[in-house]
Every structure is written in C-alpha cells, then in structure tokens.
Amino acid sequence: MMQSKKAEPANRSVLRTLTIVFIVCCCGWFTMELEILGVRVLSPYFGSAVYVVMGSVIGVFLLSLSAGYMFGGWLSRKANSKLLLAFNLIAAGAWLCAMPFFTGSVCDGIFNIGLDEKWGSLIAAIILFGIPTMLIGTVSPTAVRWLTKQASDSGFNTGMVLAFSTAASFAGCIVTAFYLVILSVQRTICASGIALVALGGAILLQAAIQGRKGTSNDVQGK
Amino acid sequence: MCKTTLLFVVCAAVVLSAGFAADNDLGRLIFQKDSLYHRIFVSRRGPVVSLQFGRRSPVAIQSQVNLDDLRRHMLEYTELTFCGLLYQPQPKRMLVLGLGGGVIPRDMRHYLPQLDIDVAEIDPEIQTIARQFFSFREDNKLKVHIDDGRMFVKKQLRLDPVPKYDLIILDAFNSDYIPFHLMTKEFLEELKGVLAEDGAVVANVFYTNRLYDAEVKTFLAVFERCQAFYGAYSDNAILVAPGPAGRMLTTREAVEEAKMLQSKYDFAFNMQTIAKRLRPNPRPDRRARVLTDDRAPVNWLRKQQRKASPKSTH
Numbered sequence: 064m065m066q067s068k069k070a071e072p073a074n075r076s077v078l079r080t081l082t083i084v085f086i087v088c089c090c091g092w093f094t095m096e097l098e099i100l101g102v103r104v105l106s107p108y109f110g111s112a113v114y115v116v117m118g119s120v121i122g123v124f125l126l127s128l129s130a131g132y133m134f135g136g137w138l139s140r141k142a143n144s145k146l147l148l149a150f151n152l153i154a155a156g157a158w159l160c161a162m163p164f165f166t167g168s169v170c171d172g173i174f175n176i177g178l179d180e181k182w183g184s185l186i187a188a189i190i191l192f193g194i195p196t197m198l199i200g201t202v203s204p205t206a207v208r209w210l211t212k213q214a215s216d217s218g219f220n221t222g223m224v225l226a227f228s229t230a231a232s233f234a235g236c237i238v239t240a241f242y243l244v245i246l247s248v249q250r251t252i253c254a255s256g257i258a259l260v261a262l263g264g265a266i267l268l269q270a271a272i273q274g275r276k277g278t279s280n281d282v283q284g285k
Numbered sequence: 286m287c288k289t290t291l292l293f294v295v296c297a298a299v300v301l302s303a304g305f306a307a308d309n310d311l312g313r314l315i316f317q318k319d320s321l322y323h324r325i326f327v328s329r330r331g332p333v334v335s336l337q338f339g340r341r342s343p344v345a346i347q348s349q350v351n352l353d354d355l356r357r358h359m360l361e362y363t364e365l366t367f368c369g370l371l372y373q374p375q376p377k378r379m380l381v382l383g384l385g386g387g388v389i390p391r392d393m394r395h396y397l398p399q400l401d402i403d404v405a406e407i408d409p410e411i412q413t414i415a416r417q418f419f420s421f422r423e424d425n426k427l428k429v430h431i432d433d434g435r436m437f438v439k440k441q442l443r444l445d446p447v448p449k450y451d452l453i454i455l456d457a458f459n460s461d462y463i464p465f466h467l468m469t470k471e472f473l474e475e476l477k478g479v480l481a482e483d484g485a486v487v488a489n490v491f492y493t494n495r496l497y498d499a500e501v502k503t504f505l506a507v508f509e510r511c512q513a514f515y516g517a518y519s520d521n522a523i524l525v526a527p528g529p530a531g532r533m534l535t536t537r538e539a540v541e542e543a544k545m546l547q548s549k550y551d552f553a554f555n556m557q558t559i560a561k562r563l564r565p566n567p568r569p570d571r572r573a574r575v576l577t578d579d580r581a582p583v584n585w586l587r588k589q590q591r592k593a594s595p596k597s598t599h
Contacts, residue, residue: 106465106466107435107466107469107471107472107578109436110407110432110433110435110436110466111407111433111435111464111466114321174439175443177443180433180436244582245582245585246580246582247579247580248579248580249579250579
C-alpha cells in the first residue's frame with residue numbers, strides 16, 4: 064500500500080514533465096518552421112535579394128522571441144500562468160490561421176508606400192510574424208517555472224527546456240526546408256495555427272478538469 | 286577477370302579524357318569572384334569567353350560570346366529568343382530580365398537601333414563582368430537596372446502611366462534554375478500589366494523535366510495562349526505568350542514572317558531555322574499544376590524527368 068501510494072505521484076510527475084517537454088518541443092518546431100516559411104512568404108513581395116529578406120525574417124524572429132521570453136518570464140509568476148499560456152498559444156494559432164487573408168494586403172501595402180526591400184521586408188516581417196512568434200516565445204520561461212520545484216533544479220530545468228526546444232527547432236527547420244516547402248505555404252501555416260490552437264485548447268481542458276477535481280498540483284506553493 | 290579489368294581501364298580512360306576535353310572546352314579560367322548571389326566563373330578559349338555560376342560544369346553555361354565575331358550566337362537559346370520578333374516585328378520598348386553576358390540585349394540593340402531596352406539584373410557584379418569581359422556596352426537606349434526582376438516590374442506598375450513593353454524576355458537564372466518567384470502566376474500577372482496589348486512575353490526555359498509542364502500550364506493560366514520553340518541542340522525551349530491583341534502563328538506563318546524579318550534586318554543567323562522550331566500548341570501534362578507564390582515546388586519538379594519529349598508529341 065505504502066509503496067503504490069508513493070509510486071503514483073512519481074509516475075504522475077514523469078508524465079507531467081513529459082507533457083511540458085512536449086509543449087516546449089512543439090513551440091520550438093513551430094518557431095523554426097515559421098521562420099523558414101516566412102522567408103518563402105515574403106520573397107515574392109520583396110524579391111530574392113536573399114540576404115535582405117532572410118536577414119529581416121531572422122532578425123524579427125530573434126527580437127520577437129526575446130520579447131516573448133521576457134513576457135513569458137513575467138507571466139510565469141502569475142497564479143493562473145497555465146490559463147495565460149493556453150490563451151497565448153490559442154492567440155498565436157488564430158493569428159497564423161488568419162494570416163493568408165491579410166499577407167497580400169500587408170505586403171502590397173508596404174511595398175506601395177514606397178519602402179525599399181530592406182525596410183519593407185523588415186516591417187512586413189514584424190507585422191506578420193512579430194506577434195505570433197512573441198506569443199510562442201512565452202512558453203519556455205513558463206515551462207521552466209512549472210518544472211522547477213526548488214531553486215537548485217532551476218539550472219537543470221532551464222537547460223532541459225532549452226535543449227529540447229532547440230532540438231525541435233532543428234527538426235522543424237530541416238523538415239520544413241527540405242520537404243514542407245513542396246506544399247502550399249499558406250496551408251502549412253494554417254495547419255500549424257490549428258495545431259497551436261489545439262495545443263492551447265488541450266492545456267485549457269486539462270486545467271479545467273484539474274480545477275474541478277480541486278487538486279491543483281500546478282507548481283504548488285513557492 | 287582480365288576482360289573486366291580491361292573494360293574498367295577503357296572506361297576510366299574514356300571518362301578521364303572526356304573530363305579533360307570538357308575542361309578544355311571552355312578554356313582557361315580568367316576571372317573568378319564570389320558575388321552576393323553566385324560564385325562567378327569567366328573562362329576564355331581563344332576569342333570565346335564563357336560565363337558560369339556555381340560550378341565549372343561544361344554543360345551549364347550562362348552566357349558565351351565570340352569576341353572576334355560578336356554577331357555569332359554561341360548558345361542556341363540566345364538566337365531562339367529572337368522568335369519574339371515573329372509576334373512583334375517592330376518593337377519600340379523591350380524589357381530583359383537577367384543580363385548575363387549581355388548577348389540578347391546587345392544583339393537586339395544592334396539589329397533594332399530604334400529599340401529602347403531596359404535590362405533588370407539583380408547582381409551588380411554581373412554588370413561589371415559583362416562590360417569587362419563580354420564587350421557589353423550600355424548607352425541611352427540600352428539601360429541596365431540593378432534590381433530583382435520582380436521588384437523592377439512592381440516598381441514599373443507603380444508609375445503613372447504604367448510604361449508598356451512590346452517585348453519582354455525572361456532570362457533570369459541562378460546557378461540552378463529560374464528563381465521561383467519569377468515563374469509564378471502572380472508574377473506573370475504583374476508582367477501582363479507592363480506588356481503592350483500587341484506585345485509578347487518570351488521566356489527561356491528547359492523542357493526536359495516536369496517543371497516545364499508546370500511552366501506551360503502557368504503561362505496558359507495567365508496569358509490564355511502560349512507557343513513554344515524547342516532547341517535542336519540544347520534542352521532549351523522558348524515559351525512565347527502574345528498579349529491580348531497579339532496573334533498566334535502556324536509554322537507556315539512563322540516561316541513567312543521569318544523570311545520578311547530576315548530580309549529586313551539581315552540577321553547573321555537564319556531566322557527561318559528559328560521559325561521552324563515552332564511547336565504551335567504545347568500541351569502540359571494533365572497532372573501539371575499552376576505555379577503560384579503559395580505553392581511552387583520548383584526544385585522537386587525539376588528533378589523529375591518528363592516522360593515524353595515535347596518534340597515528338599506536338
């Protein structure tokens with residue numbers, strides 16, 4: 064009896080860790096998938112002066128992630144960080160699903176203002192990809208917070224989150240660049256959006272079930 | 286065993302000698318530079334200068350001129366692009382995307398001295414190289430604009446009134462093929478905006494792989510009509526799409542028109558031979574899909590060979 068009672072929480076904690084790692088991996092994947100597709104989306108509007116469009120997209124992704132990390136760190140201190148994170152993922156997903164409807168008008172609009180390829184592609188990348196990338200970026204710090212039970216674990220957990228997220232980014236980058244580019248770009252972005260909404264939805268659902276049970280074991284105490 | 290070894294030696298000898306011969310074909314490397322876009326090679330053998338991107342493969346030549354005889358077309362496709370004149374015999378303004386060694390604009394400028402030519406070339410190094418090694422000269426009627434082809438067209442569309450071109454020649458290649466954003470439906474629609482009603486779009490493509498079907502299909506989707514001229518010695522095909530007021534040609538009409546052009550312009554090459562390369566009604570494979578900005582799997586299609594040669598199935 065005693066043993067089985069102890070084993071159950073251990074199993075649950077492994078499951079919990081795996082779930083958090085899975086969420087982190089998804090976000091790592093989508094970040095790089097979007098980055099590669101971002102270059103592909105912008106080049107018809109701003110040309111194949113490759114380094115210009117590529118530089119803009121990569122730069123904007125880094126800046127957005129940096130904002131997302133900061134924002135995510137701030138969110139992780141909130142009591143309802145799980146709900147906030149789920150909303151972030153749903154918002155990012157919804158943005159991606161809606162993107163096909165405004166990509167053309169945004170890019171043409173920017174081009175027609177008379178901006179050159181450099182500033183034009185930079186501003187277009189900020190408008191199109193800034194917000195969803197920032198929202199996806201909020202996941203990592205929150206995940207670290209969820210995994211960390213005591214201060215001495217913080218380094219290990221941070222390392223684990225970064226490692227898994229970056230490995231998944233590698234996979235997303237390669238698979239997108241080698242294979243997904245064969246498909247419709249807008250549809251791939253839409254499908255990723257739907258996946259993010261589903262992920263956010265699943266987190267909400269889990270939070271709701273847990274809330275009903277009244278056994279919130281989400282990062283108890285301090 | 287002995288036979289196998291002998292066979293191997295013979296094969297090796299053939300491969301090696303072919304390799305050397307091929308290397309010698311283009312002659313000595315006289316210039317090499319890494320620009321923003323390509324690794325550029327310029328080779329010279331006697332009076333013949335060749336331009337290559339990416340690798341010094343004897344089959345992938347971007348441009349070639351004979352400095353002793355500038356009127357001679359060293360590559361079949363540059364000559365074939367003159368087929369545009371069969372559709373628009375008196376062009377006043379012409380746009381060329383992709384400069385290379387400048388063979389097409391220079392020769393057009395030579396035969397049609399009244400023609401105003403704009404060339405859009407993305408790589409400033411190519412402009413320098415064309416001047417330095419390929420005896421290319423710009424003047425008030427032949428201007429090179431350093432810009433991405435698509436961006437150049439978009440900027441023309443922004444002008445009021447939009448300038449119209451009677452002939453548009455698409456010849457923008459990188460070391461692999463045409464950049465995808467210069468093949469899509471959206472691009473061709475933008476191009477249509479700068480094409481005169483009775484003008485023609487002339488595109489240099491390759492017909493041996495499945496990308497060709499997609500290109501024909503895309504041309505048909507945008508311009509509704511399209512004809513092709515297939516190279517006799519190369520894998521190049523020239524796609525021609527006349528503007529809404531332009532006409533389609535039968536092979537006979539093309540040859541007649543060529544005769545008139547030949548006597549008018551006195552080309553150093555034979556215009557009638559070009560006209561005879563016409564296949565009036567190229568049909569893309571049924572499975573082919575229009576290339577769009579959203580979906581243009583160009584590398585994937587280019588790796589797949591076409592089943593039937595268009596030459597036999599016109």
